[in-house]
Amino acid sequence: MECPIQARGKKDLLLDFCAHTLDAKAAAEVEAHVAACPECKAWTDAHMRTWTLLDDWEPAPISPDFERKLRERIALEDERTPWWKAVWQSFAARPLKPALSAALVCLLLLAGLLFVRPWSAPPVHRGVETIDADRLEKALDDVDMLRQVGAAGEASPGQAKAGEAM
Amino acid sequence: MEAVAALEPDAELMLRVKAGDAASFGPLLARHRGPVIHFLYRMVQNPAVAEELAQEVFLRVYRARESYVASAKFTTWLFRIALHLALNNLRDARGEKETGSLDQETEDGLQLQVADRSPSVEQRLVEAARLAEVRRAIRALPDNQRAAVLMHKYEEMGYAQIAQVLGCSESAVKSLLFRAYETLRARLAHMG
Numbered sequence: 001m002e003c004p005i006q007a008r009g010k011k012d013l014l015l016d017f018c019a020h021t022l023d024a025k026a027a028a029e030v031e032a033h034v035a036a037c038p039e040c041k042a043w044t045d046a047h048m049r050t051w052t053l054l055d056d057w058e059p060a061p062i063s064p065d066f067e068r069k070l071r072e073r074i075a076l077e078d079e080r081t082p083w084w085k086a087v088w089q090s091f092a093a094r095p096l097k098p099a100l101s102a103a104l105v106c107l108l109l110l111a112g113l114l115f116v117r118p119w120s121a122p123p124v125h126r127g128v129e130t131i132d133a134d135r136l137e138k139a140l141d142d143v144d145m146l147r148q149v150g151a152a153g154e155a156s157p158g159q160a161k162a163g164e165a166m
Numbered sequence: 167m168e169a170v171a172a173l174e175p176d177a178e179l180m181l182r183v184k185a186g187d188a189a190s191f192g193p194l195l196a197r198h199r200g201p202v203i204h205f206l207y208r209m210v211q212n213p214a215v216a217e218e219l220a221q222e223v224f225l226r227v228y229r230a231r232e233s234y235v236a237s238a239k240f241t242t243w244l245f246r247i248a249l250h251l252a253l254n255n256l257r258d259a260r261g262e263k264e265t266g267s268l269d270q271e272t273e274d275g276l277q278l279q280v281a282d283r284s285p286s287v288e289q290r291l292v293e294a295a296r297l298a299e300v301r302r303a304i305r306a307l308p309d310n311q312r313a314a315v316l317m318h319k320y321e322e323m324g325y326a327q328i329a330q331v332l333g334c335s336e337s338a339v340k341s342l343l344f345r346a347y348e349t350l351r352a353r354l355a356h357m358g
Contacts, residue, residue, distance in 0.1 A: 059204035060213035
């Protein structure tokens with residue numbers, strides 16, 4: 001095994017060895033190396049002494065009212081939440097959430113249908129009416145023209161006969 | 167809830183809190199209150215300030231419940247918040263020290279009455295002095311080294327998680343830890 005102190009980027013092996021976080025195989029390898037390497041032995045011994053000193057530092061006990069104070073602050077926080085948000089959250093917490101979303105979508109669709117009113121007379125109808133009026137007007141024009149042609153024929157029957165002869 | 171069930175228990179609880187189940191915040195608080203307070207206590211070395219900061223940490227977690235995404239480990243997120251608050255506090259405290267009067271350090275046990283000369287009191291004084299040295303040695307570390315040592319030694323976090331909390335690479339964490347332990351070893355050598 002390469003010396004962890006000499007090799008680049010291997011020093012963490014010694015840290016892990018001292019912290020007992022290596023797996024059994026790696027720990028056995030490091031242990032064998034440390035036993036044979038005075039430099040690593042000195043490093044691990046010194047590190048273990050420091051580690052033990054750090055162990056002595058116990059944290060201060062937690063105040064008994066820590067949680068109560070926190071819950072009070074959270075309750076205050078909740079009071080500041082807008083009513084609509086609170087209502088949504090109370091619904092959203094239940095398994096009704098998908099049904100509620102579906103209902104909202106249906107409501108929006110219904111509102112859209114009421115606005116568009118697809119069942120009322122389509123706007124195309126007006127176009128048809130316009131076309132009919134145009135046709136009527138054209139037909140009346142045609143009738144007028146035929147009348148004029150008929151009147152002209154009655155006024156000069158010779159011309160008509162000459163036309164038939166040709 | 168199938169996708170949620172595959173998550174770590176903390177993330178699952180947090181997602182329930184996000185969905186409006188405020189009761190799920192209780193187990194989260196019970197599980198992490200101790201480690202967060204202890205970490206903050208060792209960072210700022212003042213129990214009252216540590217608890218105040220811990221309250222703020224959990225309040226921020228609660229406030230951020232709606233935007234919570236279970237993308238990282240819950241404790242990583244929690245300790246990122248805790249570290250951020252601790253560093254802000256340390257920076258503010260340094261500013262106050264520079265402008266105001268020097269702080270009166272109240273090392274645990276150093277202000278014990280010494281009139282009573284019984285061996286137990288002497289022992290307690292020696293022990294208090296030892297602890298004061300350890301605390302001083304840790305306090306003298308640069309902030310990021312101190313945070314790395316506290317998470318590694320006392321919270322038993324792996325390099326990857328410490329790296330995520332500190333926002334640096336794993337190799338940087340290993341380097342930080344190695345330098346920090348070297349410094350502590352040198353400072354505390356006379357006590358061994």
